[in-house]
Amino acid sequence: xxxxxxxxxxxxxxxxxxxxxxxxxxxxxxxxxxxxxxxxxxxxxxxxxxxxxxxxxxxxxxxxxxxxxxxxxxxxxxxxxxxxxxxxxxxxxxxxxxxxxxxxxxxxxxxxxxxxxxxxxxxxxxxxxxxxxxxxxxxxxxxxxxxxxxxxxxxxxxxxxxxxxxxxxxxxxxxxxxxxxxxxxxxxxxxxxxxxxxxxxxxxxxxxxxxxxxxxxxxxxxxxxxxxxxxxxxxxxxxxxxxxxxxxxxxxxxxxxxxxxxxxxxxxxxxxxxx
Amino acid sequence: xxxxxxxxxxxxxxxxxxxxxxxxxxxxxxxxxxxxxxxxxxxxxxxxxxxxxxxxxxxxxxxxxxxxxxxxxxxxxxxxxxxxxxxxxxxxxxxxxxxxxxxxxxxxxxxxxxxxxxxxxxxxxxxxxxxxxxxxxxxxxxxxxxxxxxxxxxxxxxxxxxxxxxxxxxxxxxxxxxxxxxxxxxxxxxxxxxxxxxxxxxxxxxxxxxxxxxxxxxxxxxxxxxxxxxxxxxxxxxxxxxxxxxxxxxxxxxxxxxxxxxxxxxxxxxxxxxxxxxxxxxxxxxxxxxxxxxxxxxxxxxxxxxxxxxxxxxxxxxxxxxxxxxxxxxxxxxxxxxxxxxxxxxxxxxxxxxxxxxxxxxxxxxxxxxxxxxxxxxxxxxxxxxxxxxxxxxxxxxxxxxxxxxxxxxxxxxxxxxxxxxxxxxxxxxxxxxxxxxx
Amino acid sequence: xxxxxxxxxxxxxxxxxxxxxxxxxxxxxxxxxxxxxxxxxxxxxxxxxxxxxxxxxxxxxxxxxxxxxxxxxxxxxxxxxxxxxxxxxxxxxxxxxxxxxxxxxxxxxxxxxxxxxxxxxxxxxxxxxxxxxxxxxxxxxxxxxxxxxxxxxxxxxxxxxxxxxxxxxxxxxxxxxxxxxxxxxxxxxxxxxxxxxxxxxxxxxxxxxxxxxxxxxxxxxxxxxxxxxxxxxxx
Numbered sequence: 001x002x003x004x005x006x007x008x009x010x011x012x013x014x015x016x017x018x019x020x021x022x023x024x025x026x027x028x029x030x031x032x033x034x035x036x037x038x039x040x041x042x043x044x045x046x047x048x049x050x051x052x053x054x055x056x057x058x059x060x061x062x063x064x065x066x067x068x069x070x071x072x073x074x075x076x077x078x079x080x081x082x083x084x085x086x087x088x089x090x091x092x093x094x095x096x097x098x099x100x101x102x103x104x105x106x107x108x109x110x111x112x113x114x115x116x117x118x119x120x121x122x123x124x125x126x127x128x129x130x131x132x133x134x135x136x137x138x139x140x141x142x143x144x145x146x147x148x149x150x151x152x153x154x155x156x157x158x159x160x161x162x163x164x165x166x167x168x169x170x171x172x173x174x175x176x177x178x179x180x181x182x183x184x185x186x187x188x189x190x191x192x193x194x195x196x197x198x199x200x201x202x203x204x205x206x207x208x209x210x211x212x213x214x215x216x217x218x219x220x221x222x223x224x225x226x227x228x229x230x231x232x233x234x235x236x237x238x239x240x241x242x243x244x245x246x247x248x249x250x251x252x253x254x255x256x257x258x259x260x261x262x263x264x265x266x267x268x269x270x271x272x273x274x275x
Numbered sequence: 276x277x278x279x280x281x282x283x284x285x286x287x288x289x290x291x292x293x294x295x296x297x298x299x300x301x302x303x304x305x306x307x308x309x310x311x312x313x314x315x316x317x318x319x320x321x322x323x324x325x326x327x328x329x330x331x332x333x334x335x336x337x338x339x340x341x342x343x344x345x346x347x348x349x350x351x352x353x354x355x356x357x358x359x360x361x362x363x364x365x366x367x368x369x370x371x372x373x374x375x376x377x378x379x380x381x382x383x384x385x386x387x388x389x390x391x392x393x394x395x396x397x398x399x400x401x402x403x404x405x406x407x408x409x410x411x412x413x414x415x416x417x418x419x420x421x422x423x424x425x426x427x428x429x430x431x432x433x434x435x436x437x438x439x440x441x442x443x444x445x446x447x448x449x450x451x452x453x454x455x456x457x458x459x460x461x462x463x464x465x466x467x468x469x470x471x472x473x474x475x476x477x478x479x480x481x482x483x484x485x486x487x488x489x490x491x492x493x494x495x496x497x498x499x500x501x502x503x504x505x506x507x508x509x510x511x512x513x514x515x516x517x518x519x520x521x522x523x524x525x526x527x528x529x530x531x532x533x534x535x536x537x538x539x540x541x542x543x544x545x546x547x548x549x550x551x552x553x554x555x556x557x558x559x560x561x562x563x564x565x566x567x568x569x570x571x572x573x574x575x576x577x578x579x580x581x582x583x584x585x586x587x588x589x590x591x592x593x594x595x596x597x598x599x600x601x602x603x604x605x606x607x608x609x610x611x612x613x614x615x616x617x618x619x620x621x622x623x624x625x626x627x628x629x630x631x632x633x634x635x636x637x638x639x640x641x642x643x644x645x646x647x648x649x650x651x652x653x654x655x656x657x658x659x660x661x662x663x664x665x666x667x668x669x670x671x672x673x674x675x676x677x678x679x680x681x682x683x684x685x686x687x688x689x690x691x692x693x694x695x696x697x698x699x700x701x702x703x704x705x706x707x708x709x710x711x712x713x714x
Numbered sequence: 715x716x717x718x719x720x721x722x723x724x725x726x727x728x729x730x731x732x733x734x735x736x737x738x739x740x741x742x743x744x745x746x747x748x749x750x751x752x753x754x755x756x757x758x759x760x761x762x763x764x765x766x767x768x769x770x771x772x773x774x775x776x777x778x779x780x781x782x783x784x785x786x787x788x789x790x791x792x793x794x795x796x797x798x799x800x801x802x803x804x805x806x807x808x809x810x811x812x813x814x815x816x817x818x819x820x821x822x823x824x825x826x827x828x829x830x831x832x833x834x835x836x837x838x839x840x841x842x843x844x845x846x847x848x849x850x851x852x853x854x855x856x857x858x859x860x861x862x863x864x865x866x867x868x869x870x871x872x873x874x875x876x877x878x879x880x881x882x883x884x885x886x887x888x889x890x891x892x893x894x895x896x897x898x899x900x901x902x903x904x905x906x907x908x909x910x911x912x913x914x915x916x917x918x919x920x921x922x923x924x925x926x927x928x929x930x931x932x933x934x935x936x937x938x939x940x941x942x943x944x945x946x947x948x949x
Contacts, residue, residue, distance in 0.1 A: 027943045030819075030856065031864030072821070072861075081821060081861035083942050103944070106859025108756040110775060110825070120282045131282055136775045136828040160283035172826055198288045238284070244292050249301065253837040261567065261948050276776050278828070315838045320797075322837075327753045331769075331837060333797045357794055360771035360833040362754050367793055410798050412835060414769060415752040559837060559877035560746050562764045568948055571941030572762075576933045578881055580740040580926045587921030624854045 009018040020078070020100060024088050028070075028102060032080040036065055036097065039076075063097035070102025083108070084205070105142035105258075109134040109234035111170035116190070118177065118199070119163045120233030128130030131163055131178055134234045141165060147187035155192070162193035162238060164230055193230060200251050204235045206258050219259055220269045221250060276363035281490050287595065289491050293479050299487065300326070305528055307483045310536065312430055312543040313562035318457065319435030321560070323427040326485060327417035329361075330424050332431035334439075338449070341397070341404040349396020350406040351386050355424055362414040371688045377421055380510060381411075384425055384466050384499040388507035391432065392461040398440055403447060405437060407460065421497055425468040430540055434547070435460055466507040467474035467536050469529040471496040473515055480521075482528065496522070498529040502537040730774060731888070740881040740926060742933055745787035747849075747941050749857045755833070757858025761850035763882060765840035768847050774830030782829065788822035792832045794847065808844055812851055815868075815908040819859040830860055841884040842870035844896045844910070849934065856942065860905040865901035867934040869927035870894065873915055881930050895923045899931040901938075 017033035028034070059137040067073055070082035080086075084104030091098040109117070111133060119131035120139060130138040134217060141163065146155040157163070169177035180190040210218055211231055221227070225246045236252060241247045249272070289299070296304055301391060308326030315321065319334030355378050357365040365371070385391075396405040409431060411552050413425050436457035439450045472484035472492040481488060489495075494515025506526060511517060550557045604612045606643040743764030753760035755771035775788055782789045794805045812834070820830060832851050836843065848868030855862060872883035872891035877924040880887055888894050893913030900907050906924065915923070 027939075027940060027946045029865060029901070029942060031900070032860040036875055070861075079863075081824075081863070082859050083856045083946075084859075105750075106857075107772065108776070108858060122280050128867065134826065136777050142903045158283065160280065160286075162282050162284055173822060189506050193284065195287060197284055197286055199285050200281055234302065244288070244295050244297055247288070248292065248297060248301070251299075252301065259948060276773060276831075303942070316892070317838055320838060329752070331797070331835065332906045335798045358833060358835060359773075359793065359831065360752065360755060360758075360769070362834060363773055365778065404858040408798070412795065412797070414771075414835060415754050417753055455778060558765055559760075559767050560744070560765070561747050563746055563760070563762070567748065569750050569945050570748040571935075571937070571944050572942070573744060573937045575741055575744050578926070578930050578933060580879060580881070580929060583879065583917075583922045583929070587918050590921050590925075627815070663893065681818040 002051055015240055017077070020086065020088070022075060023086050025085055027083065028080045028086045029083050030081050034078045034080065034086070034100070036063075036078060038063060038097075043201050063091075066099040066101050067098030068101025070104060102270060103208065105203045107201075107203050107235065109204060111135045111139065111167050111176040113167050113170040113231070115170070115233040116164065116166050116231075117178070117192070117234040118230060118236040119165065119234075119239055121157055121159050121161045121163060123159060124157075129157060129163075131165075132230075133176070133178075134236070135176065137175060139167070139176040139178045141178045141180070142257070145181055146191060147181050147185065157192055162199060164232065166189050166190060166239075188274070193238055194240070197228065197238050198247050199236060199238045200255065201235050202237060202255060203258060206254075207231055207233060207235055207237070210237075210254070210257075216262070217254075217265065220255065220265070224269070225250065276361075278362065278364040279485070285487065286491050289487060290474060292483065293474050293488075297439050297479070300485065302483075304480065305482045305532075307532060307536075308485070310426065310539055312426075312540065313559060314434060314547045314557065315541075318560035319431050321427060321430045322414075322432055322562075323423050323430060325419060325423040325426070327415055328419060328423045328485075329414040330420070330427040331412040331414055332424075332427035334435040335408045335410070336430045336435075337406045337408070338403050338440075338447075339402075339406045340402060346401040347397045347403045348393040351391060352406060352408045353381050353385060353391065353411070353428065354409070355381055355411040355413070355420075357420075359417075361413040365413075365416070375493050376512070380468070380497060380499075380508070381423055381424060381428060383508040383510075384468055385409075385428055385432075387498070387516060388464075388466045388501075390429070390462060390466050390501070392463060395461045398447060399442060402701070406431075407435075407437075418487070418489045419470050419483050421468050422470050422483060426536060426540065427498065429462075429465045429467065429497070430543070432437065432460060433465070433540070433544055464501040464503065465537055465540065466499045466501050467533045468497050468499045469532050471498070471525050473517070473530075477515055477517055477521060480525070482532065494575075496525055498526055498530050498532045500526070502534050504530045504533075512644065562603075587687060638677070720871070737750050740879060740930075742882045742930060743758055743884075745934075745937050747853055749853055749945055755858070757853075757854045757856070757860070759853035759857055760837070761846055761853060763842055763846045763849070764884060766842055766846045768843070768850040769835045769837050770850035770859065771833045771835075772831065772851075772854040772858040773827035773833075774858060775828035776831070778827060778829035784825050786823060786826050788820070788825045788827075789829045790817050790820060791829060792816065792834065792851070794827070794834045795807050795836065797836045803876060808847065811844065811898075811910055812847055812858040812945040815848060816851060816855065818907050819900060820855065823859050824879050824948050833863055836842075838861055839885065839932075841888050842868075842896075843884070845870040848898050853938070854940075856938075857898070858883055863882070863900075863902075865938060866907055867901070867931050867938070868896060868898050869930045869934065870896045871922070871926055872918055877919070879919075879926055879927055887928065893919070895920070895927075897924060897927040898931045899930050901926060901931075901935050904931055910924060919938055 003238050017035045020036055021035070022032040067078060070080060071211040072079050072081050072082060078151040080102060082102050082104045084102040087101050087103050116134050119133045119139060121129050122132045123130040127143050129141040129143065131141050133139050143149060143154050151154050161179065165180045167176055168179050180187060182188045209215060225241045227239060227241045227250060241249055241250055253268065292298065302308070307447045311324040313322050321332050323330050323332065339350065342350065355374065357374050359365050359367050359370070391407070396407065398404060409428050413420055436459050438452065438457050439455040470483060471490055472481045473479070473494040473496065474492055476493055484492060494511065494513040496511045496517065498509050501507060547557060563572070604614045606612045614654055746762040748760045750758060751760055755773055758770060759771040760769045776902050779790050790813060792809045794809045794812065795801060795945055796805055799947065816832060816897065832854065834851060845868030848866065852866050856865065870882060872880040872887055873893045874880060874890060875892050880891070883891060883894070891913065893911060893915040894907065895911040895915070897906055898908035901903065
């Protein structure tokens, strides 16, 4: 009987919106509704009715909240569309609600403007290259979008080469477009990736974790061997160390980081450092 | 869907690694990936995992009449399917070259090697024999499909039990599983394929290539062998020239590998048999690794359904009684009648052109109807020309019928106002709707 | 303790294929699910209900054939593959039911001109197959990270000749039943997304089955939640 009661309580919880703050860093499922901090106090039982009575109801500043991947706005409701952990980034200024998003472990990439990705050139047609980035359609890359490229001086890009570039056009309705220069016309690290080294795929969640500023994995990896490494937001990693053996070890460690806790990782790294 | 292209840098790296006798997953040159065999609850059902490559095998049987030229032999049939699940490039329902090649190789390996005693499958000579069908489904493709498929096929055949039959005079009796224990097939030997990938025109060799290694290989040699070191079939593809010594060396390696795999298969079969005999738990549910965080299980959950009847009564009492469906058949012409108005076709997609035609037809008629209505004013006949309107306005209509009492009025007024603003010519149509609602 | 297990084994041996006896009341068989078990698809899940087992793989949002392209939403395709032989009419009809259910919850408008492909493989059929297919499809879609309005689950009910209601029936129970009803329910409002029925039943029985399915769906969704929480426990 007690169990049945628990089920009922839970079903209600599934129904009703939960406060975004209360479920931060927790797993959210598609269809759940979240309440932003300013909605919390208003919408309790019978909350909607009480609201107009507040003296400073109008004066309360509406804070701007950015709704990131895995969330969508429906009227004034915030709904979850993907499964993962809910994350929040604190706002920079006062009048800002920060960013909420869902951190999922998906494998398929969807191009986003501004993302740096690793692509594979699949075709040369006229003055553009077609680049496979793992999305639903190949991205286009103009041959002029390289540092120092002019109509006469074409970059040396072959089919099958790896490109590290950035999206300048990426939305659901248009063909994505990449460039290998920043707004000042500088390469800034982008361009064709060398012929050596190994490319492999991990989940998008792992890439984001590796690229986070406080990621200890990268620092640990750096202590092992001298290496060159490129992370693409599309889940591709290119790595090159002095020898084939070292490159292989690095690639296998990074792949394995997916399903390890911090402690397990520490053990692995200390074991490797010894050998 | 297209396969992700292989970049030049991967190709170079793989070849250089092979030169240094290194493999991506840390294996040695002659190492197989881990092989895991699990059985389903049915007889003759197994899943074989070779690293990340996965094949599902199922054996089934049927009584059929034999082939004319082999009146006393049962029939063996193999069918490997490359599901789109295994790799995006595999399209459903297409016989690709790869698929044909793999199926032929499997038949050569398992049927032509006479590993199954087909004569024991005969029930009545010339009249009734067993047809044994082996279905293999590739679930995930990470290279070396043929080895995984051949293991799955022979494991499924060894695991399979066919129903017992008895013949008395002309009468053939088939016993169910409960009546008599089913009988296993008689298997003479177990042929297993071993693949060798060659690189740099045969300079380097790898056993059990994975998908990326297969993409850069120059040639492939498949040797099917049993544990008595009898070669059952041998095939070299991709047009590579091999020396006699190379083939001999490969056959030696194959002998060792086949012995190892056969032992593994026998152990797995024995384990499963033991568990079944002891009445323990078996089936795929038991083979899910519980320690994996991607896996989860829940024990049998009782569900309290005591309030179900009350709930149902409540709903029924609240709901309006179902509208009296007009089921008067209308006789159009002798032999063609209509009951009700029909709904949208839910069978497959209509051909595009057909659909367009239909749409056009529908709107045309609607316009005609409107103009007629304008002329004749209040005539609201429910006749043959009704159907297209129902189609085009179906959404609104549904809303009106399905909404519960309170909201209904609101919506109805909304639709009315909307239609009024929109087009006065639609008046008759709206009227009909109201009638509907009143029903 | 010892004796209890022995009797259980005996019963199991008698019932043959089905593992374990089931109570007279309504209960779901044991559930198990493994996600992300295939390396090639973008999302995959294996779902087991008792001895029924279905494997699902999802690709998407991926490239779409020009002939199937839809300009304002994703093209959703579902393929169901039987274990023995080639797909026939029964599979086509189930594909259609599953596709329509998925279509109702997948936010296809977020990825126009792409394809979302769900491939289902029957691994073993021991009753409530369609419900198991629906559950496997949902978990695979979640694993692939396809944006969805809500989760969904499938529940099968059977009415036996005495009018007793059975949830999650086995193949034997389905065979003996007077009517078999399968519902797909969503996780937000627990409302009906799809229903398909076979056999004779009354108005009241339909509502009873639906209410029972709603009660059962709570357990299924709780199972979903717990397995997903476990999956994300290490990140």
